[in-house]
Amino acid sequence: MAKKKMHFAQFLVHGPSYHSLGMWRHPKTEFTKENWARPELYQHIAKTCERGLFDMVFFADLNYISDTFKGSLEPALRYAAQAPEHDPVVLLGWLAAVTKQIGLGATFSTSNQHPFYAARMWGTLDHLTNGRAAWNVVTSINRNQQANYGTERADADTRYDQAHEYMEVCRKLWDSWDEDAVVLDKEGAVFADASKVRRIEHEGRFFKSRGPLNVVHSPQNGPAILQAGTSPKGMDFAAKYADGIFAIQPRAENAAEYFAQVKGRMEKIGRNPDHCRILFGAQPIIGESEAHAVELQEEHNELVPLDAGMTILSAHLDFDLSQIPLDADMTERTEPELHRMRTRFLKPDGSGMTLREVAHRHGQGVGLPQFVGTVKSVADQMEAFFETVGGDGFMLTPIHSPGAIDQFVDLMVPEFQRRGRYRTEYKGKTQREILRQAD
Numbered sequence: 001m002a003k004k005k006m007h008f009a010q011f012l013v014h015g016p017s018y019h020s021l022g023m024w025r026h027p028k029t030e031f032t033k034e035n036w037a038r039p040e041l042y043q044h045i046a047k048t049c050e051r052g053l054f055d056m057v058f059f060a061d062l063n064y065i066s067d068t069f070k071g072s073l074e075p076a077l078r079y080a081a082q083a084p085e086h087d088p089v090v091l092l093g094w095l096a097a098v099t100k101q102i103g104l105g106a107t108f109s110t111s112n113q114h115p116f117y118a119a120r121m122w123g124t125l126d127h128l129t130n131g132r133a134a135w136n137v138v139t140s141i142n143r144n145q146q147a148n149y150g151t152e153r154a155d156a157d158t159r160y161d162q163a164h165e166y167m168e169v170c171r172k173l174w175d176s177w178d179e180d181a182v183v184l185d186k187e188g189a190v191f192a193d194a195s196k197v198r199r200i201e202h203e204g205r206f207f208k209s210r211g212p213l214n215v216v217h218s219p220q221n222g223p224a225i226l227q228a229g230t231s232p233k234g235m236d237f238a239a240k241y242a243d244g245i246f247a248i249q250p251r252a253e254n255a256a257e258y259f260a261q262v263k264g265r266m267e268k269i270g271r272n273p274d275h276c277r278i279l280f281g282a283q284p285i286i287g288e289s290e291a292h293a294v295e296l297q298e299e300h301n302e303l304v305p306l307d308a309g310m311t312i313l314s315a316h317l318d319f320d321l322s323q324i325p326l327d328a329d330m331t332e333r334t335e336p337e338l339h340r341m342r343t344r345f346l347k348p349d350g351s352g353m354t355l356r357e358v359a360h361r362h363g364q365g366v367g368l369p370q371f372v373g374t375v376k377s378v379a380d381q382m383e384a385f386f387e388t389v390g391g392d393g394f395m396l397t398p399i400h401s402p403g404a405i406d407q408f409v410d411l412m413v414p415e416f417q418r419r420g421r422y423r424t425e426y427k428g429k430t431q432r433e434i435l436r437q438a439d
């Protein structure tokens, strides 16, 4: 029987730090004060990943600089803890111009703009990319973001209720144009057939919109949808709408549990479980020998000061961790804010980690597993993780940029192809088709 194939996506941020806070300091990272903000770097990465037949390049995004750790902006700015972050959605058009097949994904929150704005922007991007756009739908987790928009942060349940209605409004707007509404009949003086374009007259708990959209039906009828929630409500949301999920689970056992829970939810509501790919975060560190790879791992991990990890972890939890002793076992803490990331407080053997250990690991790569070794041994480790989980693939994050991305494409992709674990061509035109590609 043919082996189940892996999917790869490249994790990025339109800023100097992706997942690793050591990356911008790494000797092999080719950043200057200016070039990380230029499109050429991301165009290079998108072309490299397309050469590697990745499903997509994907940009996370936040709309704030966090002062959660110690109530100060200083640590986030000093360590580039997801600060600065330029808008990634604007960048997608630049990447579309130099690529043909790879999916182009970015994060956009449901908490700050009206859904009409989102439906119009993502509909337009789906046209500009010729059906390769993907929207990571997030509800936003940090109160700094709401403060920038002058609103209060709603509780998690309300944010998800709002997100459901947000998606419903967007879907109605994308559906407000039939596929064949544009006729462009020069003789008859008819551009669009008005009987094929409708108002939506939406009036709900959170939003009102009359419609129709002023963007014509796009290749995917709106973008592909991505999601990254881990709570039960987050998994319900993903199971209902998502074509792809990004998940971070340091341990394959927890990843398998998460995978089964989301796929089970999909089956329950009548969706084909293969219609949403779950990609787990991974940070490959490839050396010429095992010992060389361990040296590279140590070199990278030592570039992350403890306070940098404390800053990004505090931001992601929306909780100031300076209140907790560094040697406290994080699995024994009872603060409700810490509950969401509980599986990231576990060592590979399942025992609890201290705050110091969790913060170090979070700064190195937000808790995702590092796969360290030669090409063969990294491939073995990733295959073992993949087999324990049951699929579907990985969201990759580099220790230096862009070199580690080039290295993965040049060395690991052919290795996985040799093993019958990876595609040798794209089959499908749109992002949704490529995510669904099985061979």
Ligand SMILES: Cc1cc2nc3c(=O)[nH]c(=O)nc-3n(C[C@H](O)[C@H](O)[C@H](O)COP(=O)(O)O)c2cc1C
Pocket (backbone or CB within 6 Å): 059, 060, 061, 062, 107, 109, 137, 138, 139, 140, 141, 156, 227, 228, 229, 230, 231, 232, 233, 234, 235, 246, 247, 248, 340
């Ligand atoms: C892998 C991963 C990536 C995420 N990326 C972002 C992001 O780029 N921007 C953001 O605002 N939230 C991001 N989030 C937060 C989630 O979208 C979600 O809002 C948060 O996890 C709270 O939902 P939950 O309680 O269901 O997990 C991410 C979460 C995960 C697990």
